Every structure is written in C-alpha cells, then in structure tokens.
Amino acid sequence: MGEYFTLIIGAILVHNFVLSRILGICPFLGVSKKLSTALGMGGAVIFVMTLSGAATSLVNHLLLRGHGLEYLRTIVFILVIAALVQIVEVLLQRFSKPLYKALGIYLPLITTNCAVLGSAIICANDDYGIMKSTVFCGASGVGFALALLLFASVREKLELARVPKCLEGAAIALLTASILAMAFSGFAGLG
Amino acid sequence: MSETEQTVRLPDMTHLVVSSSPHIHDKDDVRAIMLKVICALAPACLASIYIFGIRALMVLLVCAASCVAFEALFTRMQGRPLRVNDCSGLLTGILLGMNLPVTAPLWLCVVGSLAAIGLGKMAYGGLGYNPFNPALVGRVALLIAFPSAMTTWALPACNPLKWLGADAATGATPLALLESSEAEAAAMPSFSALFWGGTGGSLGETCAAALLVGGIALVFLNVIRWQIPVCLLGTVALCTGIGHLVHPEQVASPLLHLFSGGLFLGAFFMATDMVTTPLSRKGAVVFGIGCGLFTSAIRMWGNYPEGMSFSILIMNSLTPLIDRFTARRPFGVRDARKEVKA
Amino acid sequence: MFSFGKFYGGVHPDDGKIASGSAIEDAPLVERYVIPLRQHIGAPASPVVAKGDKVLRGQLLAQAGGFVSAPVHSPTSGKIVDITTCLGPMGNQLPAVVLESDGEDQAAEPMPPMDWHNASPADLKKRVGDAGLVGMGGASFPTIVKLSPPADKPIDTLIMNGVECEPCLTADHRLMLEHPDRVLTGAEIVAKILGVKRIVIGIERNKPDAIALLNKLIKAGDYKGIEIHDLPMRYPQGAEKQLIFAITGRQVPSGGLPMDVGCVVQNVGSAATIAEAVGAGKPFYERITTVVGTPLVRSGNWRTRVGMSYKDAITLAGGVKEDPAKVISGGPMMGFSVYSLDIPIMKNTSGILLLSASELSQYSSGACIRCGRCNDGCPMSLTPGLMSVQIENEHYDMAEKWHVMDCIECGCCAYSCPAHRPLVQHMRRAKSVIAASRRAAENKK
Amino acid sequence: MYPVLLLTILGVLLALAIGLVVRYFDAPEDAQGDAVRSLMPGANCGGCGFAGCNDYASALLRGEAKPGACHAMSAENLEKLCRLLGVAQEAVGEPLVAVVCCSGDDNHAVHRAFYNGVNDCLNAVLVAGGAKGCSYGCLGLGSCARVCPFGAIEIRPDHIAKIHPNLCRGCGKCVSICPRKVIKLVPRSVPVMVYCSSPNKFAMKKQFCSAACIGCRKCQKASGEDKIFINGFLASVNTEDPPDASIVEVCPAKCLRTICPPTAEAAESVQK
Structure with a gap:
C-alpha cells in the first residue's frame, strides 16, 4: 500500500511527466488554451495512458521478455499504442462528438505522444509488474492532466494579459510552463 | 439686475473634464499600497541589516535598484508608458533581497532581479498581469540555478540575542539542520533565537518578530487580507503538529516550523501579493490552506529544507481555478454557483 | 447579517454636505425656461401648446405620452417661443418647449384641492399622475407606475427614502427640516393609495436634526403608524435595493423590482410634492435643488423651477470664485458630468455640483492589481474588477454570467479602486451592449 | 526470423482490431460540410448575418442561407461554393465598401471637453454623449478599427477613422458598432461621398466643425437633382445614380470627396 502511495505521489507530483520529465509538451501546449478542452484532453490522456500501460506491460511480459526480445521494445510499444489510440479515436468520434471536436488533431497527437511511450518504457526499464505498471501509467496520466489543468487555468488568465507582441502565443506559454516546472521542482524527494 | 450680473463670474466651460461617475475617489492608489507594504517591511529590513551587517544593506539595495532598472528597461522596450513610480518594482526588489542570503554575490542579486522582473513580471505585460509572484520567481530561479550560492549561510554578525542575554547562534538555518541526518536537538537554536533572529538564513528569514509587526500592521492598514496568513500559519502548525506527535524524532515541533525558514515572510508578504492571489475572502482561505499544506509536505518529506516559495508559486498557478470556484453570490441571486460554473 | 441598517459592501466617502445649514431660498424668475418633454423614463410627453401660445404658471404644457410617461407643466407665465430640442445632462438631445417669461408669474387655475382623508385611492392616484410626479431621487421613474403594482404583487411596506447618501447633496435634508408636515402627509397619501399599513422613513444618521424633528411630529400624534429608522452612514444606503434590505431584511431578486418583495420606495421629495399636488392642487413644476461646490461663491439649496438653466442656477449661487474642472448634474458618486451650462434643471435634478481642479480625480488605464477592494465595496456583491478586465477584452458573455446586469452603477467600485x-x-458599456443584444435577440423571435 | 514473425503477427492482429472497431463504430463522415467550411474566409466577421463562418456554413448546408451573403469570400471560392451546393450562381450584389462619413479631425472639429475614461467610442458616448463637439461626428477612439476583421480601418493621429477601400471587404461590422452611426456601406462603383453626417442647422454645425457640409447646394446644381440629395443642411450622394468624381471640385467645405484614391488601374486607363 505504502509502495503504491509513493508511486502515485511520485508520478503525479515529483516526477510529473510534463513539468519534471518534460515529456508530452506538444499536447500540453496545444490543448491548454481553454479549461474545458484541457479537461477533456486530460481525461483522454489518463484513459489512453492507463490502457497503454496495461497493454504494453502485458506485451512486455508475455511476448518480449521471455524470448530475449527486449531490443524490440520501442517499436512494439509504438505499434500497440498507435493501434490503441486509433481505436479510442474512433470510439470517441462515435460516442462523444463534442469531445472529439474539441480534441481535434490532438487526439492523433497522443499516438505519438512521448508521454505515453515514455511511461511504458519507464515501466519496462524499472521492471514494474503489470499491476504496478498500470497504476504508474494511470498516475502519470493524472499528473499530466493536473499539469494541463493548472496550465490551462493560468493561460485563460493570460488571455486577458497584455503580453508583449514578441512573446505572444507559444513563447509566453513556454515561459509560464518553465515557472510552473520550477515550482514543481520543490516536490523533489517527496515520493 | 444688470449690475449684479456683471459682478457674477460664470465658469469657463472650455476647460472642463467629462468622465463617468463617480467623480470623487478614495485617496489610496497603487503607489500608496506598495509604499505601505515597503514600510511594513522596513522593520524586518532594519533587523536583518543589524543582524548581518552592512552587507545586507548592499544586497537589498542592489536588488531594489536592479529591479527598478529592469522594469524601466523592459517597459521602454515594449514602448509602454513608464509606471516605475508605482513602486511595485521597488517592492519586488526588496522582497527578492529579503529572500537571499547575506553572502549572495552582488551579480547574483542582479541575475535574480532579471529573472524576477523579466520572467516573472514584464513578460506578462507588467503589474497586474503576472500570474506568479515575481520575487518568488526570482528566488526559485536562483535556488535552482545556483544552489550552493543560495544555501551558504553566514553567521549573524551581530546577534540580537547577545543583548538579550541568551546563547550564541548557529550558522546553518534551523530547517537545514533538521534536514541533515545528524540533526541533533543540541544544535537546534532556541525558540527565542528564532523569534528575535539569532539564526542563519536569508535576510528575511531570521527575525520573526519584525516580520510579525509588519504583517500585523498590513492587516490593520487593510492592505492584505488576514485570511491568507492566518490560514497558512494555522495549517502549517496543524500539519507539523500532527507530524511531531506521530514522529517526534523526524518532525520538529510546530513552533520551530512556525518561526523559522521565512514562513512569516512568506505568509505576510509573499502569499498576500494581491495580483497573484484569489480575489475573494473565501478564495483567500483556500489559498492559505493550500500553501500551508504544500509547505508542510515539502518541509516534512521533501529534499528542500524550505517549501514556502515553491508552495506559493504552485498556489499562484491554482489562483484562477480558486477564483472560479469561489465566485460570490450576488445580492438577490438565489444560486449563483451553478450559473457561474455553467 | 440581517440586522437593521446593514447591507453588504459600501464605502465611506467624505460627505461634503457644506450646504446642509443653508435654508431653502426661492429662486427668482429668469427670462427663459427650457422645459424638456422627457424628464422621466419612458415615452416623451406630447405637447399641447403651440409656438406663440401664452401660458400661465402650472398650466399643462404636454400630456403624458403613454402609461410609462408623465405630463409636463409650465413653471411660470409667459410665451412659448419655440418647440425644439435641448441638451440633456447625459449629452442626449431631448424634445423641449422654450418659454419666455413675462415676469408676472401669473398662476393658472389650480387643480381642485382634495381632502386626502376622504378621497378615494383611485382619485388620489389620478391626481398624482396628473400632477406629473416622477421619482425625484434620480432615476425619474413616473410615480404613477410605481403606485400601480399588479394585483399578484401585494405591497405591505412603504419606505420613504430620506437617506440622501450621495455626498454633497442636501436638498432632501433641508426639505425634511423645513417641510416635515408635507413629507409625512405625502407618505400617508401614498400609503393610502397603495393600501399599505406600514410606513418607514429611512434617514441616515448624519441628519440627526431631521430625525429628531420628524420623531417629534410623529410623537405629537398627528401621523400614526409612521416609523423612523436611523441608518448608519454608508454609501449607497439610499439605493433602493440596499434600503429595502437594510429596513426589512428582504432581498430584491436579481432583475426584479421592489414590488417583488412587497415594498414600494418613494423619495421624501416626491412625498412632499404629492402632498402639495393633493392638498393644494399644485402640479410638479418646481423642486429643491442643491447647488454646491468649492468653486462657488455661495453654495446653498434653492427652490428652482423646472426648465431653469444650470447657468442661471450658478448665477443664483453668486457665480464662481475659480473655474471649475468639472460640472456635475447630481451628486459626485452617480451624477453625470456635463460640458454645457445650457442644460435645464429637470424634475430629477437633485443637485448641481462643481468640482475644482484640486478635487478632480483622474481615471487611468492602468491594470487591475486584483486588490479586491471593489469586491468589498460592491453592495451587490459582484466582482467588478474581474468583470472589467473581461469587458475590456469584450468577453461580454463572461460579464453577463457574473451578473453585470445587476450592477446599480453606484460607483463604490471605482471609488475604491487604487488603480483608478x-x-x-x-x-455601463457592458450593460448597454448586453441590453442591445438582448433586444436584438428578442426582435429576431 | 522470430522477431519479424512476431511483429508481423502483432501488426496484423492490431490492424484487424482497428478494422473491426471502425466497421462497427465508425461515425458517418460529413464531406460536403467540411468542403463548404473550408471555402469560408474564416474572418468570422458576421457580415452575412450569422454568428461566424461556421454558423453560415451550417445554414448554407441546411438550405437556410444563400451563397453570396458573404462579402468577404473571393469570387473563385463563391463559384466553387455554388457548384458544391448545386445552386446556380445568382447575380451577387455589387461589392460594398464602408465609408466614414465625417471630416471632423482635430484640425476641423471642436472638442467640447476633455474626455477622461476608457479609450473606446462605445465607452465615450456613455459620458455626456461623447466629448466631440458635433454629436454626429467620428469620435476617433477606434471601436471600428478594433472590430474590423480585415485591419482596414486606421485611426489617424488627429482622431478620425479612415477606412482603406482596398482592404475593406464591406462586411459591415464597423457600421453596426459605430455608436455615432457615421459609417455607411456603399457600392464600390460610387466614386464620391459627402463626408459629413450632421443634419444640424448651419449655425450649430459651424460652431463645432469647419469641415461640415453647409448645405450650399453647389454640388446639386453642378450634378443635377437626382444625383445629389439635399436634406435640410446635409447633402447626400445618390448611391444608385452617383455623380462622377469631378464634382468634388465644387464643394466649398471640401467635405464632398472621392472614396478611392486613384488606383494603379485607374491611373493606367487615364494614361491610355
């Protein structure tokens, strides 16, 4: 229990995927303009990450490890994750049109989102079991969603700010992200 | 009739101003508010100069001057009207100085000012638009970039405890002592040392008494809302108190936590920055509790001895969300919450 | 929270009531009166006189142009020289009748005096309408509309507004001191029209002499059932919704009217005018106006005829010692700054205020520093600071969600804003834009 | 051999899974809608009477709107749109251009008072009706410029709005926002306009503005009754049958002026 608690806190706060590991920056910057879409995107990422965490660790344990094929990990994981995201996209389009519209091109972006792949590889590297991988990936997703949420709420405020012309758009977003990352670095050692 | 008419002077109507109501105004303005905060900081500044010697004054002056200079420079670069005389840049500089150790090289002060004003404030368009407390942005940037320079503490040059007739003090900050594995009860400074400022630490970290005086003055001057410092200090006391009861050997007593490590500086002067904290009083309560929780967590479990600046920055980023969920119910509206959220 | 005299928010401006000691004086006749035909909210009155007509004081100049409208009467005797437009205090053009006084001030046959004890409520109400009564506090809503609540909204309390929380103005204060009988009689007439038992007069504590005088008269026994509430000094104590809350603890619902919570609020000035209209048959053509300001030679309170120009009013006050930087129609918190002295005094002109350059406060376009003082000051518990930032960025939908339409424009927020x-x-801009888009949406339907 | 086999099988399996999901859960596509939307100019100016381009496209698809309502659309796109929707291309109205009918810049018009407040026309009219002397004059605080989706409006330093005809696409957004109602939409073929909107009497106009139309009728005499109308003290150009550009020379107040500065094309035709 304690182990899982540390794992979850670690994944959400200390080694936050966006703010500490600097993974998955594209959707982080792209979908954080409005709080509502950020929430949707966060949900989608949590979902995809948990699912892919389970699937990849399953593949890792059943197919690759036993046969000495660890060197195929990256390509197999990409394959599995890409297929998963495709399926999620189709399902979303069918069952949640508004969310699908809001996510737009960012859903395919999850496919190549290094955060998803990164979490899977971290699990494989650290030899997490299937259960632990799933929990870790889910928590990482929550961490991603949290960062996205915080960032989106700040950016909604930035909409109203008089940012200098040369810093408008991605520049100020990255600056803000850097400050947020500095703030999160304070959690070091917590998990 | 005609005689009186000649003596009556009618107003010249060609130089009138028209504006929207109201036509009268409270005397307070932004400058006055900032000056009040600076005055409230004065006792703590004087205390730190007394404790650490004249170099403390150097650090404060360099920070203040470079913050004002950077603000002027960036405003110029953006081609906007200069508003340096609102004293917000000056305040940021003094706060940043209070967050530095007395041994900080002067170039470090300038770099910190650049981060504070450039990154924390002017990049967002200046006063009123910055989502994060500029002084803290400066401090945290320095803390991450120059950890050793930022955590080398000098011994107090002049110890107020001497004339209080108490023991001599130590160099390292009490919280750093706690973090180090050989933290021994004997090495810990006494409570009076913490309160009057006989310990090492950054300029604004040592003399809790002076900070308390300034902070209470601010509350009574209606510059800050009492909810933030009270909730923040209360939460820290509560959390560390529980921690102390459960693990007395790991977690120091809540009193030590309260009076050490710039908690007062943060609670009264940093967490109460108007621009970056929630508008409503309800939001202020949430903000204070959040800061307290994060601070206690970082202090008890984290790598850093001090969590105040990090937790305030994190709560700054939460401020828009808090504002959104603590919207007030307007007069005559039955259930505003639902409508505002929708 | 529900104790008497408390409402949320509010500010304490300097009250500057330098004219409170000057007794009401009758303004002398002037040569020319410009009488606007729309001195009220609603349809303009339609003129019944033509150019060249001779009219007498109190004669009907224009009749009500609808239910939400009010007739206009002649302030003195003279000749109609033109029917044209004139500048109003808000910078708009108003239809107006120009009257040249003949200096004789001959009165027309007054409306027959009524004994209100015996007259029926319907007759009394008709008289109030015929006399051209409008709210004298500022909004100038035709009184007859206020006195005709729909049957499904029973009224149980009549509140007389003698608060005069607006700094500098003293017209109501002087009226209560010099004509308390008219105020009290008017209140009883209104109560009879409405069939209301409870009458409350709310007065701010900075007028202890008026409170004492009215209390004495009530104790003497002529006026039964009238209560006096002395209210703490806090602006905007006299705003309708705040006054109702302070006296009865009821909250007028958002977008609603006082009658939704069983209250009717009348200004004491209106009550006095009603008393005269009923008792003496005198139509509404004069009112008490405070002319005040440090640049003036002599601030004071005058009984002025409707249609007298601001220029004449300032002449009454002896002109100016120094040039003013601002001329305001009304009080300093809610009045309108004007740029011309040709504007006529209207039925709702409670005061003319002149500010000198040293008293002038300038607005700036500085950023909101989120100090929250506007929040604390707003009597409607809105968030003016956040809304203003949204409005600057034209996010009217957000402002609407935050209830900008409930704003009463009292000015507490801007008064206390340190960023000016x-x-x-x-x-006001958001309200006008949102109102326009609502109208457009309704028209589409 | 084994790794290749594994990857292949995995690939095939996953492809099958995707195929199955698409087969059973795929949402119908909206090819025509996307095509129509892609033809929209995307300025969201609202000149068509709908709330933005997307709304207009939806109305087009539902058959509730006609192509050609959008002034900002290029002729080429309009043609494509008609083909796409299968409707005959109707005679689209002549392109319009917006004109600020006021000459009252700081050199000519009088300010009655100093305005202190939000720098925006919509705010300024709320304070004593705006500080500019003439209550029909351009306030020059730029509400129109901020609302223009094409950046065609310039606020001159002497406080008057100027619309650049070659950038204006005639969406009419400025017309509806202007609180003084001094902006008018006219067909591009109209060469001249009266740059004054005040119907006030001569004496009142002259008090506030030295460039106001004084109703002298010289232009009407020079061009004919039906080309220029005189209403009280204000002349206005008959936009259906306008006079030609040479008429501007007769105006003593210089408020009758040409709309378009001579373009390169016009200059060429003159040379020929």
Whole structure:
C-alpha cells in the first residue's frame, strides 16, 4: 500500500511527466488554451495512458521478455499504442462528438505522444509488474492532466494579459510552463 | 439686475473634464499600497541589516535598484508608458533581497532581479498581469540555478540575542539542520533565537518578530487580507503538529516550523501579493490552506529544507481555478454557483 | 447579517454636505425656461401648446405620452417661443418647449384641492399622475407606475427614502427640516393609495436634526403608524435595493423590482410634492435643488423651477470664485458630468455640483492589481474588477454570467479602486451592449 | 526470423482490431460540410448575418442561407461554393465598401471637453454623449478599427477613422458598432461621398466643425437633382445614380470627396 502511495505521489507530483520529465509538451501546449478542452484532453490522456500501460506491460511480459526480445521494445510499444489510440479515436468520434471536436488533431497527437511511450518504457526499464505498471501509467496520466489543468487555468488568465507582441502565443506559454516546472521542482524527494 | 450680473463670474466651460461617475475617489492608489507594504517591511529590513551587517544593506539595495532598472528597461522596450513610480518594482526588489542570503554575490542579486522582473513580471505585460509572484520567481530561479550560492549561510554578525542575554547562534538555518541526518536537538537554536533572529538564513528569514509587526500592521492598514496568513500559519502548525506527535524524532515541533525558514515572510508578504492571489475572502482561505499544506509536505518529506516559495508559486498557478470556484453570490441571486460554473 | 441598517459592501466617502445649514431660498424668475418633454423614463410627453401660445404658471404644457410617461407643466407665465430640442445632462438631445417669461408669474387655475382623508385611492392616484410626479431621487421613474403594482404583487411596506447618501447633496435634508408636515402627509397619501399599513422613513444618521424633528411630529400624534429608522452612514444606503434590505431584511431578486418583495420606495421629495399636488392642487413644476461646490461663491439649496438653466442656477449661487474642472448634474458618486451650462434643471435634478481642479480625480488605464477592494465595496456583491478586465477584452458573455446586469452603477467600485480604473464606465458599456443584444435577440423571435 | 514473425503477427492482429472497431463504430463522415467550411474566409466577421463562418456554413448546408451573403469570400471560392451546393450562381450584389462619413479631425472639429475614461467610442458616448463637439461626428477612439476583421480601418493621429477601400471587404461590422452611426456601406462603383453626417442647422454645425457640409447646394446644381440629395443642411450622394468624381471640385467645405484614391488601374486607363 505504502509502495503504491509513493508511486502515485511520485508520478503525479515529483516526477510529473510534463513539468519534471518534460515529456508530452506538444499536447500540453496545444490543448491548454481553454479549461474545458484541457479537461477533456486530460481525461483522454489518463484513459489512453492507463490502457497503454496495461497493454504494453502485458506485451512486455508475455511476448518480449521471455524470448530475449527486449531490443524490440520501442517499436512494439509504438505499434500497440498507435493501434490503441486509433481505436479510442474512433470510439470517441462515435460516442462523444463534442469531445472529439474539441480534441481535434490532438487526439492523433497522443499516438505519438512521448508521454505515453515514455511511461511504458519507464515501466519496462524499472521492471514494474503489470499491476504496478498500470497504476504508474494511470498516475502519470493524472499528473499530466493536473499539469494541463493548472496550465490551462493560468493561460485563460493570460488571455486577458497584455503580453508583449514578441512573446505572444507559444513563447509566453513556454515561459509560464518553465515557472510552473520550477515550482514543481520543490516536490523533489517527496515520493 | 444688470449690475449684479456683471459682478457674477460664470465658469469657463472650455476647460472642463467629462468622465463617468463617480467623480470623487478614495485617496489610496497603487503607489500608496506598495509604499505601505515597503514600510511594513522596513522593520524586518532594519533587523536583518543589524543582524548581518552592512552587507545586507548592499544586497537589498542592489536588488531594489536592479529591479527598478529592469522594469524601466523592459517597459521602454515594449514602448509602454513608464509606471516605475508605482513602486511595485521597488517592492519586488526588496522582497527578492529579503529572500537571499547575506553572502549572495552582488551579480547574483542582479541575475535574480532579471529573472524576477523579466520572467516573472514584464513578460506578462507588467503589474497586474503576472500570474506568479515575481520575487518568488526570482528566488526559485536562483535556488535552482545556483544552489550552493543560495544555501551558504553566514553567521549573524551581530546577534540580537547577545543583548538579550541568551546563547550564541548557529550558522546553518534551523530547517537545514533538521534536514541533515545528524540533526541533533543540541544544535537546534532556541525558540527565542528564532523569534528575535539569532539564526542563519536569508535576510528575511531570521527575525520573526519584525516580520510579525509588519504583517500585523498590513492587516490593520487593510492592505492584505488576514485570511491568507492566518490560514497558512494555522495549517502549517496543524500539519507539523500532527507530524511531531506521530514522529517526534523526524518532525520538529510546530513552533520551530512556525518561526523559522521565512514562513512569516512568506505568509505576510509573499502569499498576500494581491495580483497573484484569489480575489475573494473565501478564495483567500483556500489559498492559505493550500500553501500551508504544500509547505508542510515539502518541509516534512521533501529534499528542500524550505517549501514556502515553491508552495506559493504552485498556489499562484491554482489562483484562477480558486477564483472560479469561489465566485460570490450576488445580492438577490438565489444560486449563483451553478450559473457561474455553467 | 440581517440586522437593521446593514447591507453588504459600501464605502465611506467624505460627505461634503457644506450646504446642509443653508435654508431653502426661492429662486427668482429668469427670462427663459427650457422645459424638456422627457424628464422621466419612458415615452416623451406630447405637447399641447403651440409656438406663440401664452401660458400661465402650472398650466399643462404636454400630456403624458403613454402609461410609462408623465405630463409636463409650465413653471411660470409667459410665451412659448419655440418647440425644439435641448441638451440633456447625459449629452442626449431631448424634445423641449422654450418659454419666455413675462415676469408676472401669473398662476393658472389650480387643480381642485382634495381632502386626502376622504378621497378615494383611485382619485388620489389620478391626481398624482396628473400632477406629473416622477421619482425625484434620480432615476425619474413616473410615480404613477410605481403606485400601480399588479394585483399578484401585494405591497405591505412603504419606505420613504430620506437617506440622501450621495455626498454633497442636501436638498432632501433641508426639505425634511423645513417641510416635515408635507413629507409625512405625502407618505400617508401614498400609503393610502397603495393600501399599505406600514410606513418607514429611512434617514441616515448624519441628519440627526431631521430625525429628531420628524420623531417629534410623529410623537405629537398627528401621523400614526409612521416609523423612523436611523441608518448608519454608508454609501449607497439610499439605493433602493440596499434600503429595502437594510429596513426589512428582504432581498430584491436579481432583475426584479421592489414590488417583488412587497415594498414600494418613494423619495421624501416626491412625498412632499404629492402632498402639495393633493392638498393644494399644485402640479410638479418646481423642486429643491442643491447647488454646491468649492468653486462657488455661495453654495446653498434653492427652490428652482423646472426648465431653469444650470447657468442661471450658478448665477443664483453668486457665480464662481475659480473655474471649475468639472460640472456635475447630481451628486459626485452617480451624477453625470456635463460640458454645457445650457442644460435645464429637470424634475430629477437633485443637485448641481462643481468640482475644482484640486478635487478632480483622474481615471487611468492602468491594470487591475486584483486588490479586491471593489469586491468589498460592491453592495451587490459582484466582482467588478474581474468583470472589467473581461469587458475590456469584450468577453461580454463572461460579464453577463457574473451578473453585470445587476450592477446599480453606484460607483463604490471605482471609488475604491487604487488603480483608478473607470470600472463604472466598463459596467455601463457592458450593460448597454448586453441590453442591445438582448433586444436584438428578442426582435429576431 | 522470430522477431519479424512476431511483429508481423502483432501488426496484423492490431490492424484487424482497428478494422473491426471502425466497421462497427465508425461515425458517418460529413464531406460536403467540411468542403463548404473550408471555402469560408474564416474572418468570422458576421457580415452575412450569422454568428461566424461556421454558423453560415451550417445554414448554407441546411438550405437556410444563400451563397453570396458573404462579402468577404473571393469570387473563385463563391463559384466553387455554388457548384458544391448545386445552386446556380445568382447575380451577387455589387461589392460594398464602408465609408466614414465625417471630416471632423482635430484640425476641423471642436472638442467640447476633455474626455477622461476608457479609450473606446462605445465607452465615450456613455459620458455626456461623447466629448466631440458635433454629436454626429467620428469620435476617433477606434471601436471600428478594433472590430474590423480585415485591419482596414486606421485611426489617424488627429482622431478620425479612415477606412482603406482596398482592404475593406464591406462586411459591415464597423457600421453596426459605430455608436455615432457615421459609417455607411456603399457600392464600390460610387466614386464620391459627402463626408459629413450632421443634419444640424448651419449655425450649430459651424460652431463645432469647419469641415461640415453647409448645405450650399453647389454640388446639386453642378450634378443635377437626382444625383445629389439635399436634406435640410446635409447633402447626400445618390448611391444608385452617383455623380462622377469631378464634382468634388465644387464643394466649398471640401467635405464632398472621392472614396478611392486613384488606383494603379485607374491611373493606367487615364494614361491610355
């Protein structure tokens, strides 16, 4: 229990995927303009990450490890994750049109989102079991969603700010992200 | 009739101003508010100069001057009207100085000012638009970039405890002592040392008494809302108190936590920055509790001895969300919450 | 929270009532009166006189142009020289009748005096309408509309507004001191029209002499069932919704009217005018106006005829010692700054205020520093600071969600804003834009 | 051999899974809608009477709107749109251009008072009706410029709005926002306009503005009754049958002026 608690806190706060590991920056910057879409995107990422965490660790344990094929990990994981995201996209389009519209091109972006792949590889590297991988990936997703949420709420405020012309758009977003990352670095050692 | 008419002077109507109501105004303005905060900081500044010697004054002056200079420079670069005389840049500089150790090289002060004003404030368009407390942005940037320079503490040059007739003090900050594995009860400074400022630490970290005086003055001057410092200090006391009861050997007593490590500086002067904290009083309560929780967590479990600046920055980023969920119910509206959220 | 005299928010401006000691004087006749035909909210009155007509004081000049409208009477005797437009205090053009006084001030046959004890409520109400009564506090809503609540909204309390919380103005204060009988009689007439038992007069504590005088008269026994509430000094104590809350603890619902909570609020000035209209048959053509300001030679309170220009009013006050930087129609918190002295005094002109250059406060376009003082000051518990930033960025939908339409434009937010942001102007803009889009949406349907 | 086999099988399996999901859960596509939307100019100016381009496209698809309502659309796109929707291309109205009918810049018009407040026309009219002397004059605080989706409106330093005809696409957004109602939409073929909107009497106009139309009728005499109308003290150009550009020379107040500065094309035709 304690182990899982540390794992979850670690994944959400200390080694936050966006703010500490600097993974998955594209959707982080792209979908954080409005709080509502950020929430949707966060949900989608949590979902995809948990699912892919389970699937990849399953593949890792059943197919690759036993046969000495660890060197195929990256390509197999990409394959599995890409297929998963495709399926999620189709399902979303069918069952949640508004969310699908809001996510737009960012859903395919999850496919190549290094955060998803990164979490899977971290699990494989650290030899997490299937259960632990799933929990870790889910928590990482929550961490991603949290960062996205915080960032989106700040950016909604930035909409109203008089940012200098040369810093408008991605520049100020990255600056803000850097400050947020500095703030999160304070959690070091917590998990 | 005609005689009186000649003596009556009618107003010249060609130089009138028209504006929207109201036509009268409270005397307070932004400058006055900032000056009040600076005055409230004065006792703590004087205390730190007394404790650490004249170099403390150097650090404060360099920070203040470079913050004002950077603000002027960036405003110029953006081609906007200069508003340096609102004293917000000056305040940021003094706060940043209070967050530095007395041994900080002067170039470090300038770099910190650049981060504070450039990154924390002017990049967002200046006063009123910055989502994060500029002084803290400066401090945290320095803390991450120059950890050793930022955590080398000098011994107090002049110890107020001497004339209080108490023991001599130590160099390292009490919280750093706690973090180090050989933290021994004997090495810990006494409570009076913490309160009057006989310990090492950054300029604004040592003399809790002076900070308390300034902070209470601010509350009574209606510059800050009492909810933030009270909730923040209360939460820290509560959390560390529980921690102390459960693990007395790991977690120091809540009193030590309260009076050490710039908690007062943060609670009264940093967490109460108007621009970056929630508008409503309800939001202020949430903000204070959040800061307290994060601070206690970082202090008890984290790598850093001090969590105040990090937790305030994190709560700054939460401020828009808090504002959104603590919207007030307007007069005559039955259930505003639902409508505002929708 | 529900104790008497408390409402949320509010500010304490300097009250500056330098004219409170000057007794009401009758303004002498002037040569020319410009009588606007729309001195009220609603349809303009339609003129019944033509150019060249001779009219007498109190004669009907224009009759009500609808239910929400009010007739207009001649302030003195003379000749109609033109029917044209004139500049109003808000910078708009108003239809107006120009009257040249013949200096004789001959009165027309008054309406027959009525004994209100015996007259029926319907007759009394008709008289109030015929006399051209409008709210004298500022909004100038035709009184007859206020006195005709729909049957499904029973009224149980009549509140007389003698608060005069607006700094500098003293017209109501002087009226209560010099004509308390008219105020009290008027209140009883209104109560009879409405069939209301409970009458409350709310007065701010900075007028202890008026409170004592009215209490004495009530104790003497002529006026039964009238209560006096002395209210703490806090602006905007006299705003309708705040006054109702302070006296009865009821909250007028958002977008609603006082009658939704069983209250009717009348200004004491209106009550006095009603008493005269009923008792003496005198139509509404004069009112008490405070002319005040440090640039003036002599601030004071005058009984002025409707249609007298601001220029004449300032002449009454002896002209100016120094040039004013601002001329305001009304009080300093809610009045309108004007740029011309040709504007006529109207039925709702409670005061003319002149500010000198040293008293002038300038608005700036500085950023909101989120100090929250506007929040604390707003009597409607709105968030003016956040809304103003949204409005600056034209996010009217957000402002609407935050209930900008409930703003009463009292000015507390802008008064207390340390960044000197023109918050009220932002609110007014949002309100006008939102009202226009609502109208457009309704028209589409 | 084994790794290749594994990857292949995995690939095939996953492809099958995707195929199955698409087969059973795929949402119908909206090819025509996307095509129509892609033809929209995307300025969201609202000149068509709908709330933005997307709304207009939806109305087009539902058959509730006609192509050609959008002034900002290029002729080429309009043609494509008609083909796409299968409707005959109707005679689209002549392109319009917006004109600020006021000459009252700081050199000519009088300010009655100093305005202190939000720098925006919509705010300024709320304060004593705006500080500019003439209550029909351009306030020059730029509400129109901020609302223009094409950046065609310039606020001159002497406080008057100027619309650049070659950038204006005639969406009419400025017309509806202007609180003084001094902006008018006219067909591009109209060469001249009266740059004054005040119907006030001569004496009142002259008090506030030295460039106001004084109703002298010289232009009407020079061009004919039906080309220029005189209403009280204000002349206005008959936009259906306008006079030609040479008429501007007769105006003593210089408020009758040409709309378009001579373009390169016009200059060429003159040379020929």
